[in-house]
Amino acid sequence: MLDANKLGALGTLISDRLDVALEGLSPSAAALLSMLHFKPGLTASRLAKIAGVSQPTAVRLIDGLERQQLVVRGKPTGRVTPLLLTEAGRARAILLQQRRLETLDTLLSPLVPEERRRFEQALDRILAGTTTSRAFARVTCRLCEHDLCGPDVCPIGGRASELERREAEADNHQGDR
Template identity: 35%
Template sequence: MWVTSRRQAGPSGAAFLLAQLGAHAAERFAQRVKELGLTPPDVGLLRMIASQPGRSQRSIATDLGVVPSRVVALVDNLERKELVERRPSATDRRHHALHLTTAGEQVLMRMRSIATAHEDDLCAALSTDERSQLASLLQRIADQQGLVPHVHPGYRNLSTPR
């Protein structure tokens, strides 16, 4: 029986490996958050709201690089799940200030442990120092490519949630 090594079987450049691992990590993460009744975009939006309570939907849309209607649909979904609430803005009556509910804060705490377990599983082959080095190298690449910190590019491809 003839067996090829992994390196001979197909592409092995850094860009291919990043794409392969990125797709794998995204799929695994989606499976993990599904048990909470959430999608990765839901989790990302919860994190954004938690990091700056009171932000408007428009400011979030700007950071994500999407039209405001996409954020409105995501917020509608999270509001139905009672994880987010819209409050009148103290500074502009045309805007709503977004805040996590108590249930939203609890879900976010559970998400942090899920995210830690997810990273631990994905990086199990690396030492603590290697993980730190990998994160530093990936951040340099992300910075050089002009990627917005903490914003997944998948937001631009979202369909409207139901």
């Protein structure tokens, strides 16, 4: 249990450091900015699912980001309103990603290259082993730099794809009966 306790301490350290890197934005608001940076045009409902918050909470977060002139509502199509980043929102999302990665990289600085490689391998196993679905992957990776960790190297996305393939194969197998 000592290793689990140390992992908890690391989690707290990461959380505390990231709170500073987000510069006054809540993790949920930062997640909305990040997701809109990588996937412009998402709706409040979709963002709520990804950020792991209720739809009313997502709307309040979007309202706050809109007041800060970081987000604008696009032209509604029926009951669907796409959300987009402003230029200031895009710049803030990029800055948040840079600060987030710099902060996390600093935590890894005590490790020599070989230790970092082994640590990354262990992280990949933990992340893949805890991934349960594509929805889980979206929520877990809501603050990730998606251009850095694409589908070929992301243990969470890779595992989610594997689970989807297995489910499709099982469905096809069921259909053969």
